[in-house]
Amino acid sequence: MDSPVFMQADPLIFVGVCDWAGIVRGKAFPEADSDVRLKKGVGLTHSNIMMSCFGPIYTTPFGTLGDLIIRPDPQMRIEVPFEGGTVERFYLGDIANTDGSAWEFCPRTFLARALEALAKFDLRVVASFEQEFMLTGVEDRPGATYALDSFRRQGPFGEALMGAMRTAGFKPDSFLPEYGPRQFEATIAAEEGLRAADAAVVLREMARAVAWRMDQRAIFSPMLEPDGIGNGTHIHMSLWDGSTPVTSDPDGTYGISERTAPFFAGVLAHLPALCAFTAPSMASYYRLMPNRWAPVHADLNTQDRGAALRVAPVFTASPEEPARQFNVEYRVADGSNCPYLALGAIIWAGVDGLARGLALPEPDAKAPLLPRSLEAALDALEADELAGSWWSPEAKSAYLTFKRAEIEALTDATPEEICERYAEVY
Ligand code: GLU
Ligand code: MG
Numbered sequence: 001m002d003s004p005v006f007m008q009a010d011p012l013i014f015v016g017v018c019d020w021a022g023i024v025r026g027k028a029f030p031e032a033d034s035d036v037r038l039k040k041g042v043g044l045t046h047s048n049i050m051m052s053c054f055g056p057i058y059t060t061p062f063g064t065l066g067d068l069i070i071r072p073d074p075q076m077r078i079e080v081p082f083e084g085g086t087v088e089r090f091y092l093g094d095i096a097n098t099d100g101s102a103w104e105f106c107p108r109t110f111l112a113r114a115l116e117a118l119a120k121f122d123l124r125v126v127a128s129f130e131q132e133f134m135l136t137g138v139e140d141r142p143g144a145t146y147a148l149d150s151f152r153r154q155g156p157f158g159e160a161l162m163g164a165m166r167t168a169g170f171k172p173d174s175f176l177p178e179y180g181p182r183q184f185e186a187t188i189a190a191e192e193g194l195r196a197a198d199a200a201v202v203l204r205e206m207a208r209a210v211a212w213r214m215d216q217r218a219i220f221s222p223m224l225e226p227d228g229i230g231n232g233t234h235i236h237m238s239l240w241d242g243s244t245p246v247t248s249d250p251d252g253t254y255g256i257s258e259r260t261a262p263f264f265a266g267v268l269a270h271l272p273a274l275c276a277f278t279a280p281s282m283a284s285y286y287r288l289m290p291n292r293w294a295p296v297h298a299d300l301n302t303q304d305r306g307a308a309l310r311v312a313p314v315f316t317a318s319p320e321e322p323a324r325q326f327n328v329e330y331r332v333a334d335g336s337n338c339p340y341l342a343l344g345a346i347i348w349a350g351v352d353g354l355a356r357g358l359a360l361p362e363p364d365a366k367a368p369l370l371p372r373s374l375e376a377a378l379d380a381l382e383a384d385e386l387a388g389s390w391w392s393p394e395a396k397s398a399y400l401t402f403k404r405a406e407i408e409a410l411t412d413a414t415p416e417e418i419c420e421r422y423a424e425v426y
Contacts, residue, residue, distance in 0.1 A: 041069030180229030220335025230287030266353015272380030
């Protein structure tokens, strides 16, 4: 880029949180102050969590009151230099009270607590987010679906994105031209719980960072037009007891072990409520339609890309591989979500399944339909009493208010306008 270089520049480092709207927001401070800032954080107020994806705070139970801090996580310091001297330099962090205690509305804390609840069953989750997006600036040509020519035409983007992720400390897994016009998909190797969600957040940011430097945009919004091709964010998960993978059992129903089947049964049982976190925009529901390779039922099936939970295939390279590779893919998710809330809610639902010893439905059982709109998903969340215990009744109620205000803001919008509004944001 042709920007001037100021020799007296004082490096700034941003500290942000991927918030309820799924947007990384925060503040920057001089890097020279890092020692102090790592302890002290940067200031924030309670109503910040009510910032809608479109920007405005439509409504807030907190008003103008209160102080909080964003505390940078020293483990999540990202520094990725780009050509021309510009650097992506930021921390991801948690929102804490001014006395340092966790703030229960913090999405990253929501996930961290879910992981603690799972640990009571001596289980940990390893996950990978497979994310689809549209890249502007790539020519839409007939026949470009999955084509080597589409791959070629995205130019340096894919390699720059994978390189940025590797520099940021993650292991790139794959990059491909997808089915839709200008659609691509990027996946990072599976990581431990919290870090998997961090990786998803960083991947979205790095895709935006690379695209911005190419005068383009990487758009993760679930549907760019109501009848278009959907962008999914598929969450692959496996459960482990220490270093032993425990999800797979070749003799189990769907190949899932008796020990972990209740986890996935819990996810299915809470799926309507989970949609409010994993598919949390109005545009999400144009994607969750028949014939879109996206789910419409709260179902689980082996190698079925139309199922809500898909038992993914295993490609064997060694005898130990099958158990280590075995994973279940949650497909009712998209890029308008906050990865911490999404994975956190899935795990909370799984933990409930484990606590109650729920059984997976019989393979031929009829599965209920998923909510058909964000409004219906929020109603399902409201009706799901247990979901109040995942954080607190106050947080659940504030989240419902927050999302309902987003629907209200789009009252007069046509489906096309709704898709456009979200595509501007995500
Ligand atoms: N684009 C589809 C979705 O919206 C998924 C296609 C695939 O299976 O990769 O989820
Ligand atoms: Mg895909």
